[in-house]
Amino acid sequence: MKKIKRLLCLVITGVMCIGTASISVNAAEKWPEGVSVDSENAIVMEASTGTILYQKDCKKKSYPASITKIMTTMLALQNSSPDEIVTFSQDAIYKTEGSGVARDIGEQLTMKDCLYAVMLESANECAYAVAEHIGGGDYSKFVDLMNEKAKELGCENTHFNNCNGLPDEQHYTTCYDMALIAREAIKNDDFRTLISTKTYTLPKTNKKDQELTMYNHHAMICSNRTSRYLYEYAIGGKTGYTVAARNTLVTYAEKDGMLLICVVMRSNSSAQYADTEKLFDYCFNNFKMYNVAQNEKRYSNNSQTDSLKLSQTQPFAELDSDAEIILPKAASFDDTSVDVSYDNVNDTVLGTLVYKYGNRVAGKADVVTTGASVEPFEFSKGSLLSTAADTDGEDSADSSKEINKSTLRNIIVIIVVAAAVLFAVLWLFANKNRIFRGKSGSGKKYKKIRKNRKW
Numbered sequence: 001m002k003k004i005k006r007l008l009c010l011v012i013t014g015v016m017c018i019g020t021a022s023i024s025v026n027a028a029e030k031w032p033e034g035v036s037v038d039s040e041n042a043i044v045m046e047a048s049t050g051t052i053l054y055q056k057d058c059k060k061k062s063y064p065a066s067i068t069k070i071m072t073t074m075l076a077l078q079n080s081s082p083d084e085i086v087t088f089s090q091d092a093i094y095k096t097e098g099s100g101v102a103r104d105i106g107e108q109l110t111m112k113d114c115l116y117a118v119m120l121e122s123a124n125e126c127a128y129a130v131a132e133h134i135g136g137g138d139y140s141k142f143v144d145l146m147n148e149k150a151k152e153l154g155c156e157n158t159h160f161n162n163c164n165g166l167p168d169e170q171h172y173t174t175c176y177d178m179a180l181i182a183r184e185a186i187k188n189d190d191f192r193t194l195i196s197t198k199t200y201t202l203p204k205t206n207k208k209d210q211e212l213t214m215y216n217h218h219a220m221i222c223s224n225r226t227s228r229y230l231y232e233y234a235i236g237g238k239t240g241y242t243v244a245a246r247n248t249l250v251t252y253a254e255k256d257g258m259l260l261i262c263v264v265m266r267s268n269s270s271a272q273y274a275d276t277e278k279l280f281d282y283c284f285n286n287f288k289m290y291n292v293a294q295n296e297k298r299y300s301n302n303s304q305t306d307s308l309k310l311s312q313t314q315p316f317a318e319l320d321s322d323a324e325i326i327l328p329k330a331a332s333f334d335d336t337s338v339d340v341s342y343d344n345v346n347d348t349v350l351g352t353l354v355y356k357y358g359n360r361v362a363g364k365a366d367v368v369t370t371g372a373s374v375e376p377f378e379f380s381k382g383s384l385l386s387t388a389a390d391t392d393g394e395d396s397a398d399s400s401k402e403i404n405k406s407t408l409r410n411i412i413v414i415i416v417v418a419a420a421v422l423f424a425v426l427w428l429f430a431n432k433n434r435i436f437r438g439k440s441g442s443g444k445k446y447k448k449i450r451k452n453r454k455w
Contacts, residue, residue, distance in 0.1 A: 030330045031358065032286035037275040040266035043175040044279050046287075047183050047252075047259040049363035051326045053283045058175040061157050062265045065240030065248045066099070066122045067178060068165030071146050073115055073194065074185040076130050079145075082112035082190075086133045088125065096124040098166065098242075101214065103129075107207040116200040119238065120214045124164040131163040139163075153180045167244045175263040182250050182261045195236025195252065198222045219273055220251055229273040233280065247272040253280045257289045258326065288329045292355070292365040293319040295333040317350055317367055325355045325363030336362060 034054055043058040045051065052058070088107045099122040103109070109117075114130050117123040128139070135141035146160040155177035161170040173181075185191050198221060202212040216222035220234040233253040240248035248265045249272040260283055262276045296319060325336070341352040341364075350367045 030328050030335070031360070032282070032328055032330075035278050035282045037264070037278060038268060038271040039264040039275045041175045042264045042275060042279065043179050043262070044283050045179040045183060045261045045263075046283075046289075046326045047186055047261055048289075048324055049326050050183065051360070051362055052176075053260070053287055053326070054279055055176070058179075058263075059157060059177075061172045061174055062248075063167065063171065063242065063245035064165050064173045064178065064265070065242045065245035066165045067238045067240040067248045067250045067263075068160065068163065068171070068173075069118050069122065069127055070178070070185050070238050070250060071149065071160065071181050072127050072130065072163045073119055074181070074188065074191060075142070075145055075149060076111065076115055076134055077188050077190050079134050080111045082110060084111040084133070085109075086111055086114050086129050088129045089132055091139065092125050092129040092132060096128050096164065096166070098124050098164075100125045101202065101212060104207040107205050109202070109205060113202055115194055116197065117202065117214060119194045120197065120200055120216045122217060122239065124166065127164040150177065150181065153177075153184055155180055165240055165242070165245075167242050175265055178250060178263045178265075179261050182252070182263065186252060186259070186261070192236070195238065196221065197236075198224075218249075218251070220276065229270075229277070231277055231280065233284070249273070249276060251276050251280075253284075255284050257324075258284065258287065260284075286329055287326050289324050289326050290333050291321075292323040292325060292353070292363070293321045296365075298334070318370055319353070320366040320368055323363070323365030325365075327357055327362055331357060 037056060039056070041058060041060050041062060042054065042056040043052060044054040046053060085108050088103050088105060088109075090105050093103065093105050101117045101121050101123045103123075103125050109126070109129075111130070111133070114123075114126045117126040118130065131142035132139050134145070142163060143160055146163065147158075150158045150160065150173075155173065158173040158177040159170055160173075161168045165171070195218075198216050200214050202208075202214065204211060215224040216236075217225075217239045218234075218237050219226055219229040220231040221236055223230055231251075231253065233255040235252045235254055237249065237251035245266070247267040247269065249263070249267065251262045253260050253262070260280060262279050264272050264275050264279075267275060325333075327333070327336070336355045336357050339354040339356065341354050344352060344366075348369050350369065353365045353367060355362045355364065
């Protein structure tokens with residue numbers, strides 16, 4: 001029964017896709033020409049669709065430096081509550097170097113305070129203390145969790161060996177993998193609040209009798225150090241630097257319904273900001289979001305006639321109303337082609353339409369059930385059973401009859417064809433083993449005859 005249900009899902013989704021085959025268009029000509037950047041590696045990904053709008057050696061391995069802390073913070077948010085108390089161990093203080101907020105052994109902060117220190121001041125000792133806390137006192141367990149999460153997100157060229165990004169030959173990633181991590185992180189509202197905060201004050205603690213005001217190091221949203229790189233649409237991100245990694249930067253920007261993630265790595269001083277601004281401008285100026293349900297007109301799953309109502313107006317299946325794709329502004333929605341994926345079929349999802357523009361994936365949309373129930377036909381006044389007496393004149397009645405007959409014939413033809421196709425598919429599915437076995441046996445018999453022939 002499950003196989004039959006799945007097969008029906010395939011047929012239904014396939015029928016919905018009729019008319020969405022590849023359209024002849026030179027997509028390459030309409031794809032905007034990319035810009036030149038100084039950073040050795042770069043990528044821009046649209047967050048809701050995962051579509052890559054720009055890339056430069058985005059899968060080349062490199063050291064991430066402190067953008068590592070995006071993963072650290074995301075995992076902390078997923079595995080703790082803001083008011084949990086984090087105690088700084090001797091290792092947290094003495095096994096870290098570089099940027100920090102001068103904490104002491106035995107000092108206590110809330111998880112919330114620690115994460116603000118991690119994301120605003122890039123505090124390495126706070127990142128270490130958070131990792132120990134989440135790992136139940138075992139720092140290595142948290143690092144293992146980082147690698148498990150990276151694998152889950154599809155990061156194929158990433159290996160973490162610490163929680164803060166300090167230099168380590170076994171600690172590396174790529175722009176593409178960091179975009180995947182950043183895309184997952186921004187789904188968390190608390191993470192978005194953290195990265196968009198410009199200043200935050202650490203309270204007095206059991207070891208400190210003074211408050212400490214911290215400032216966001218990301219120069220595209222905070223002018224504490226310089227206003228030169230402020231960017232109107234930036235909402236936050238994370239900076240990074242080591243001698244080995246050079247400058248690294250992850251930035252989020254939002255405009256016209258697009259949430260973009262830009263990752264640049266191996267940048268020379270200040271080039272990371274200039275490159276990021278250039279890439280954001282390129283994408284916002286050349287691409288546009290489309291709601292799939294509002295723009296997909298190449299099929300209909302709720303066809304009706306004026307005189308016949310098939311018991312209800314609600315369709316059995318429809319497109320996810322929130323699904324979107326992203327395309328060049330010079331293109332149109334109808335320039336896309338559609339593939340069907342059944343990887344995530346369940347009780348409510350019949351299949352997924354994968355929209356492509358040329359050879360690029362522009363986004364996806366699930367075909368979902370509506371929960372509509374099947375009811376008996378109810379013929380209302382003016383329907384196929386209406387008689388000439390229901391009209392004001394003989395000509396009008398004859399005309400109505402002719403229209404209804406034509407409509408009925410069309411409906412019958414459609415139903416018969418659909419039933420025949422469905423029956424053929426079900427029959428082939430039920431008899432596939434016998435058919436293939438028969439072909440295989442025939443081939444063996446032929447080979448045996450040839451072998452026994454004598455010349």
